[in-house]
Amino acid sequence: MDEQSVNNTLSKGSKTKEKILKHALKLFSSKGFKATTVRDIAGSIGIKQSALYNHFKNKDEILETLIQDLTTSAIVTLFDNKDPSELHKEGKSLLMGIATTFKLLSFDGQNEALFKLLMQELFRNERIREIYNEYFYQENVKKLSGIFFGMMQEEVIKSSDPLLLANEFFSPLFFYQMQVSLLKLDKKSTSSVVSLFEKHVEHFWDNVKVEKQASLF
Amino acid sequence: MDEQSVNNTLSKGSKTKEKILKHALKLFSSKGFKATTVRDIAGSIGIKQSALYNHFKNKDEILETLIQDLTTSAIVTLFDNKDPSELHKEGKSLLMGIATTFKLLSFDGQNEALFKLLMQELFRNERIREIYNEYFYQENVKKLSGIFFGMMQEEVIKSSDPLLLANEFFSPLFFYQMQVSLLKLDKKSTSSVVSLFEKHVEHFWDNVKVEKQASLF
């Protein structure tokens, strides 16, 4: 009976709860958490502010829920659909795939909003910093490191510091992603930045790949 | 040259105005503009909030003044002490110098606060976005582009797209700078990130430099 009732209440109640989260994310990501009022959120859904408190203890809990969602969002699970033990065998095209995944994040509204929320609260919210650092930065750099280590063993790329390579590969992607978000805010063209994702992979690969023997031909 | 004479010539008022800007920057950069109250600012100086309005029309004007200061701050004039027409002759050590300048920004409290302010308001304040884009990003990337173009002509580095190189050189520096700021917020060690500044230059240079002839010896 407990499960049943929980399921039922979830299915009907969660509709507004989801709406709240969705609209709150939109507002937080564009105005910032502090500047967004509970009346803003309620108003954007079409309910009164007091109704929010049937679903969340307070305004902070809405943010906390969104932050928690971050840990399972696509911007944090860039590599989860790939098998690490085989990753290192594909070489450059693998890197291109990662860069493309990264790039595509900005074209999904939900992910873009999460990214903007992340960026805006990063300097004020320690919990967000934890998530950013642990799930977004460390996790991805660690996976990249493993990939590069594998590539080195297979002699696909030159032997060097895998952690450095991971950072060098990751940081431009992050930066270009940020640039795209910023340009979109002002409705400017993003094409020149978007093209940098691929060019970055090319440039990076040229540096790390094992040189073919010059005397082969 | 002592306090007294300064006090006497410049009226006491301008000193308070500077204090306001200094403390406001500190507070804005740590709590964000919206979350900082005029009482916070006044309190941190030791005056009453109403006294602020003898120096600034309102809270927004304080932020605007700080934003304006950004355009002439060190985080925006990274290259201003160098002569562009000669820059391209130094090669790798020039790049190392730029990276070091970048790195050192985070060790000056004023610059670090400006950087944090910039990052926090970037997604909400169009004027800051303009300044960031024009003075911080475009300006520096343009100068870097010119440097790389020169290096290519001198055949110090391989011929390729100077603008891409500029972005590839700039973006990790930016990212590492951000990482340092974030780590400092939580009083964590920054040494591993700080070392990435130099390693980045090494890695970058290996990719772009003109290969020496292998058969020389």
Add this chain to the structure above:
DNA sequence: TTGACAAATGAACAAATGTTCATTATAATG
């Protein structure tokens, strides 16, 4: 000293904001 002027104070205000709560509406369940 006196007069003038900038700066600081204390008190107050209106608006905005997060939150509570008693009441009403809604919908599923026995």
Add this chain to the structure above:
DNA sequence: CATTATAATGAACATTTGTTCATTTGTCAA
């Protein structure tokens, strides 16, 4: 149907916040 749990409403609240203003304080020049 009646019951019961959940959701939404309207009204209210205590605070917080930006700002104003009349008054006082301090400083320098005449």
